[in-house]
Amino acid sequence: DAGVIQSPRHEVTEMGQEVTLRCKPISGHNSLFWYRQTMMRGLELLIYFNNNVPIDDSGMPEDRFSAKMPNASFSTLKIQPSEPRDSAVYFCASSLQPGTNTEAFFGQGTRLTVV
Amino acid sequence: GENVEQHPSTLSVQEGDSAVIKCTYSDSASNYFPWYKQELGKGPQLIIDIRSNVGEKKDQRIAVTLNKTAKHFSLHITETQPEDSAVYFCAASIGGGSYIPTFGRGTSLIVHP
Numbered sequence A: 001d002a003g004v005i006q007s008p009r010h011e012v013t014e015m016g017q018e019v020t021l022r023c024k025p026i027s028g029h030n031s032l033f034w035y036r037q038t039m040m041r042g043l044e045l046l047i048y049f050n051n052n053v054p055i056d057d058s059g060m061p062e063d064r065f066s067a068k069m070p071n072a073s074f075s076t077l078k079i080q081p082s083e084p085r086d087s088a089v090y091f092c093a094s095s096l097q098p099g100t101n102t103e104a105f106f107g108q109g110t111r112l113t114v115v
Numbered sequence B: 001g002e003n004v005e006q007h008p009s010t011l012s013v014q015e016g017d018s019a020v021i022k023c024t025y026s027d028s029a030s031n032y033f034p035w036y037k038q039e040l041g042k043g044p045q046l047i048i049d050i051r052s053n054v055g056e057k058k059d060q061r062i063a064v065t066l067n068k069t070a071k072h073f074s075l076h077i078t079e080t081q082p083e084d085s086a087v088y089f090c091a092a093s094i095g096g097g098s099y100i101p102t103f104g105r106g107t108s109l110i111v112h113p
Helices: none
Strands: A005-007 A010-013 A019-024 A031-038 A042-050 A053-056 A065-071 A074-079 A088-095 A110-114 B004-007 B010-014 B019-025 B032-038 B045-051 B056-059 B062-067 B072-077 B086-092 B107-112
Touching (some): A019 A088, A042 A074, A053 A065, B004 B086, B010 B019, B019 B086, B032 B062, B045 B062, B072 B086
Parallel strands (some): A010 A110, B010 B107
Antiparallel strands (some): A005 A019, A019 A074, A031 A042, A042 A053, A088 A110, B004 B019, B019 B072, B032 B045, B032 B086, B056 B062, B062 B072, B086 B107
């Protein structure tokens, strides 16, 4: 397996524009996480899906952020409209749940810069 | 919710020395504690983990210890090498249902040749 695949690796956009980040989890994994990483706040959980259903979205900062998982092999994180303070590295991770403490496998991340 | 504190934020050692990173957690129900290593430009990768029924676990030059009473756990790296230089994250989670790791802020380890 190629691991968790995220695209794009880098995104530079202007303030106010819509940004869509994409994630393909590891085949067979049924849980998917979106994290945001910044120097100030470290790794923050944004949203967690289990079997394609959003279970915990309490970390989504504002209504400008939305996430979907239309099927087991694809998820998107959308920011609309984007703001400079959204600049960060966004990670997608997947694992096999529930009931056991299993490893979360991370993608390479998408570095987002909003100017 | 769970809160994980990690110290130090940066750690500089000479090659061959040992390095210790410490974490504390707040939720006594947490029972799974993974450690991740993040190299530049990459996502975090699991290097070792420990469950609450174990006090210590070793894997070659890496060891983790857990004190459930005090709610703290530590990562020990012996005989450090330059390739150990990276950011290390501790995490805590509550198993038995959905596993959602809460991460510490990370420790930047620099190993000088």
